[in-house]
Amino acid sequence: MKLDFSNLKTLFINCTLKDSSKNSHTEGLMTLSMNIMRAEKVSVEYIRLVDYTIPFGLQPDMTEDGAEKDDWPLIFKKINDADILVVGTPIWLGEKSSVATLLIERLYGMSAKTNDKGQYIYYGKTGGCIITGNEDGIKHVAMSTLYALQHLGYTIPPQADAGWIGEAGPGPSYLDEESGAKNNEFTNRNTTFMTYNLLHTASMLKDKGGFPAYGNSRKEWGDGTRWNFENPEYR
């Protein structure tokens, strides 16, 4: 069977604190994943969130809440158009960046929306994350990021987290030559497996026309449908 991923779209959002005028180590590692996807004919878009004006808040459009400008509706359109979302983030004090936290808050702010099957809006999409730091925290940051994505409706493939950190303590970062990070076999393997697992999962969901709707429609639950849920209390 020849695998064809050319009908898939992936959005990579880099949540570095630095705008595009500066070097991003996280972008360095994200590039490996993007290159694989491009070689597999996937449509790839990449943005840095800080290049946009994204106010704090939980409204779908914060200009309706007093903000002067809000690029979120534009970003959300990209997210909604993509089959796969890969969140990239640096680690600061063991946590994902404030920009990544802001991204997740804004994603969450859309959660009243449903798709045409009545499911939460992110159902049918696939999510992963790429993390870099110079000392510690890939797994913790991945826990938080992947949790949020699945809670919002994304499907999470096996090993959907890839990252690089150095030995305990401050030190060179991913792109710094002396880190030797590009030769880290573990990071390269995880990045590769993550990338292909995102593609396989998105492909399965695409073939199914999204995530199957029986038993998980927010709208139908609201209308009283319970499928085979039965509360012992009610018997």
Next chain:
Amino acid sequence: MKLDFSNLKTLFINCTLKDSSKNSHTEGLMTLSMNIMRAEKVSVEYIRLVDYTIPFGLQPDMTEDGAEKDDWPLIFKKINDADILVVGTPIWLGEKSSVATLLIERLYGMSAKTNDKGQYIYYGKTGGCIITGNEDGIKHVAMSTLYALQHLGYTIPPQADAGWIGEAGPGPSYLDEESGAKNNEFTNRNTTFMTYNLLHTASMLKDKGGFPAYGNSRKEWGDGTRWNFENPEYR
């Protein structure tokens, strides 16, 4: 399309600290999910891990490392035979139980194993979690539990975490009548959606003969296969 989940097997492991001679609130909530699965003709097995002798350690069989007895090989067989694993756990001080932590360590201890496609042993399986406490911590416990499962090879469906907690502070637990927990609409909905999402995901993977292997075989990577991974460093 009539959905048929009767070819699926699910293992529910309750990581309560209490053996089967005692009441488990977590079991109370797990039962809702098990009942849906049984009504959908899924084969369901349920165990409490503390009913077994599971030594601390990372070896596949700790009797080879000095333990007098180890029931883990028996538990692992059940896990390996099941398409779906649902980890149930209470919350203590905001964390999953020590028994759940032990379960994940023992799962991790098998990670040198691969399946017949050369993938990590848990590839092709689907995971979720059910959490109860009387005050706080569903999301944090779910982060840790679902992270571990996906990192080991499980696929995580949308909204694969369900749980119940009461208001801040000590108070009645899930099965205590005065908690009113069984009428918590949010918990019931999440439990229902989680259950169906586990079934849909497992069904898709079953139809595919497991998780597709291209680009994620541990064995092939070890043999030097890199698919479309290309390290800018090597160019």
Next chain:
Amino acid sequence: MKLDFSNLKTLFINCTLKDSSKNSHTEGLMTLSMNIMRAEKVSVEYIRLVDYTIPFGLQPDMTEDGAEKDDWPLIFKKINDADILVVGTPIWLGEKSSVATLLIERLYGMSAKTNDKGQYIYYGKTGGCIITGNEDGIKHVAMSTLYALQHLGYTIPPQADAGWIGEAGPGPSYLDEESGAKNNEFTNRNTTFMTYNLLHTASMLKDKGGFPAYGNSRKEWGDGTRWNFENPEYR
């Protein structure tokens, strides 16, 4: 012994996503703690961080890194002048707010600074946190917040986290009358204990002239002092 806390200064920073034109539930709970402090003659200052312009980034003053405006130097001065810092934050998807994450990144950005004993700049100060949400996550958010503060040099008193959440699922928030949150005995007790424990700790440190410096001076370590540290390796 009559306790006198009148020589202490506390800064409360509310990391709500909403500026001062809007209601903040977190402010509601923070007020209980501020009232106790004022009754104890402590000097109290309260700010909402979003009322200020705080760019993303790790530089002490981001205008030197291209930002148009940066109020951080002003905020840092307040932090530096205070004996106690109380971070207030709402919970979104189980995590502290993006604004709280930003605050911690900016605090971290000052960590090259040392005090006149050569210790990290936050040594001698005392930290705590106040957290509100409508469903889940006080402990997780407190873990992250208190960890960061202690890692930066703050001393953390016993039970330095207080919070309120409702039962699992969406629902009324702290200030909503139907939440009954103000009568939550557990929240009131924790808020009271936290407040007094911050005062006792800050008072002890004030009496000592800051955190004692032997064995923890960044400057002396840099100069080669090792006190009684001896690495078995070097023997």
Next chain:
Amino acid sequence: MKLDFSNLKTLFINCTLKDSSKNSHTEGLMTLSMNIMRAEKVSVEYIRLVDYTIPFGLQPDMTEDGAEKDDWPLIFKKINDADILVVGTPIWLGEKSSVATLLIERLYGMSAKTNDKGQYIYYGKTGGCIITGNEDGIKHVAMSTLYALQHLGYTIPPQADAGWIGEAGPGPSYLDEESGAKNNEFTNRNTTFMTYNLLHTASMLKDKGGFPAYGNSRKEWGDGTRWNFENPEYR
């Protein structure tokens, strides 16, 4: 001023999964801290928790709940006699060990106890942690461990977490010569600072006769004392 720490007692509990017949990397790093304390004339006791029989459960003595044997009362006596508790733990899948989780559950199980001032039993004590792994997670594990200790009543000094991990991916562990871990300047400095900060904090509390009791007595709160807490609701 000559500092004298000779009236202090420290208990180091190593939560490795391996009993004393085996090598523990975590013990390797804990030894550096113990050596400093011994050089400072502190009374030091060290145990590995897995050398004892500690059943799962939340009762102060699990033999009253059906367990055949429970060494916890013995361990608790050691904890109660010590001014300082240092929890050592390895990292597995980014989390503290199941043994460390068990320790915290058992500590929590004593939280109904109060001291002679009516405070929670751990008030007046000082806590820290030492963490080793070969790839990732010091900060996350420290968050969880230090949070639990402070929530139970321990005071947490500045920089009370020390640890060592290697670069991302599997690799040599702390004691393995090829790790070079003993020469990690950052780990050595953090271990030194943590050790002295524990001593200073414990010394201050010892001089005060424990943690000052005004405003934090569980017993007095239960009897209706509210100090300067005043609920706006009640006005």
